[in-house]
Amino acid sequence: MKKMNFINKIFLLFTILVSSYFIVNGFDDISVIPVILYTIGLGVLVLASLLLLLFGIEVLENKLVVIVSTLIPFSISLGLIFQYVNVMFLYYLIFVVMGYLSIIYSRYLGSRVASILAIAFFHGIAGLIIFLLPIYFFIKTSSLHFIFISIGAFFIGIGGILLLFVKFGKSYIPSRIVFPLLPLILLIVSIFFGLGLSK
């Protein structure tokens, strides 16, 4: 098992605590469906951090990582659509289900190119929704919590892109640089998503 340094372990521990706090106390004033969806999003952050702490950075080499991590943008974007653009919810739900099935299928049975395309398209659109939709609502309402969601989306986007480079063997940014950055990114994401989604 590759050794993780102390400071990264602390970042992961705080990610677990922060995400857990928002899961427990965060969203009691909103309806059930977004609560479930946001719990999934923050829950993946809790589990990812726990697994990184217990199993080490090697856990990122597992095939399931892409599939599970996709749940973060999918669930949070679905929750946002439900809360703020409810008329589009059903269409977007169909899009997310199709996207998720495509990513799973291409990851296990499809080609490498199909897998990259499926992730880039579906994951990418979900990521853009959680980045751009809150900015739109911030401009409309001046409510600061929307910006927090966008900041969280920005950082998780960076983390996702860095991981994608490593996973698909691109050597622009080597894994020895990417992996130590992930715990900090996870912590930043959990703080901003927590603050943004819980209002």
Place this chain on the structure above:
Amino acid sequence: MNLIIIKIMVMKNRFKIYLELIKSYQTILLLFTGIAGFVSSRCPYMNFGIFLGLILSLFLTISGSTILNMYIDRDIDVKMMRTKNRPLPLGRIKANEVLLLGLIVSFIGLVIAFWLSFIYGVVVFLGIFFDVVVYTIWLKRRTPWSIIWGGISGGMPILAGRVLGIGRIDFIGILFALSILLWIPTHIMTFSMVYYKDYERAGIPTFPSKYGFKNTRFIIALSSIGVAISIGIGFISLGMAIGYLRLLVVLSVGLIGISISSIKNPSKVKNLGLFKYASVFMLASLIMVVLGV
């Protein structure tokens, strides 16, 4: 002056050895289960004296039974790599002193427990009896199924804590004791796989030696799932806030996921990971009980 310093040094060294005899990590974890059991009762007459009595009696009885186990198992400990550096196998302390210490510490703990409440004292006494007499003396060297009794004794502190709070044994207390009972095999069985040769050398029957690694992994995974279910029912029965249930579901998904994965693609790393995760899960659940009731 020098004599006093030497005496202090000797006492300090003795105290250090005593601390090694009580397996402090395990004792603190079990003590915490007792505190969680007590807090879960939302005891209406809770005061500092009772709370201190609970901590003291549990700490002493858990420590006492651990010390007595060290005395009884000293011939095994010397044969195992994992335990050969404990104070008794190394000869840093005499066996009779350990026996006397274990008896005194357990006795004081039991006196406090019975003084606090008779039924609480009975549960605490059963914890020591199951651990020292049934598990260690009677069954440990005979059958791998002895761990059931190890598990039952491990579940006694949380049950005792709840009994002290509500004055009787109830369904929630038994449920929490069951969750500890199910958690303990994951601990002991993982150790018996990791230190398989040690246990063979010492002639201790274990699940891996009798039923094989594959079946043992399967049982560990099933126990872990059982832990998640029993804690979940416990949370609902306690009427915990919905937020805590949400977090419990998240953590349970992880526990069940790793359990299933360790059955499908077994490996040493996964087993150790599952063991660690189950311990974190247990600790997190108890913290939630303390914070959430």
